Amino acid sequence: MTLFRLKRKEHTTSTVCPRALMCPLFKQDTSNGGYSSEKYKKIYCEAGIKAYSNCKKYIIYNLINTCPNYVMPNSSFSVDEIISRIKRQSDNTFNI
Numbered sequence: 158m159t160l161f162r163l164k165r166k167e168h169t170t171s172t173v174c175p176r177a178l179m180c181p182l183f184k185q186d187t188s189n190g191g192y193s194s195e196k197y198k199k200i201y202c203e204a205g206i207k208a209y210s211n212c213k214k215y216i217i218y219n220l221i222n223t224c225p226n227y228v229m230p231n232s233s234f235s236v237d238e239i240i241s242r243i244k245r246q247s248d249n250t251f252n253i
């Protein structure tokens with residue numbers, strides 16, 4: 158069960174993710190656990206709507222308008238798990 162409903166999907170005729178200009182992962186070229194940003198770009202960001210629609214960062218951005226840097230496109234965590242973690246962190250921040 159998802160915690161949030163999907164917002165309106167962003168449509169584009171480009172093969173590049175509509176979030177690319179705002180996405181820190183797309184803009185950086187440092188290594189991330191064996192995958193470089195260049196590999197992520199080829200697999201997700203610049204590979205068309207089917208590919209970037211499966212990116213966990215893209216999905217999270219579309220659900221809550223933000224996404225922590227630690228979320229990778231191929232995260233093994235479910236969307237619900239990621240959002241629960243973000244919410245827990247947010248709750249802890251405000252409970253100090």
Ligand code: SF4
Binds near residue numbers: 174177182183197198
């Ligand atoms: S990492 Fe995901 S959200 Fe960021 S530009 Fe690539 S496909 Fe889009």
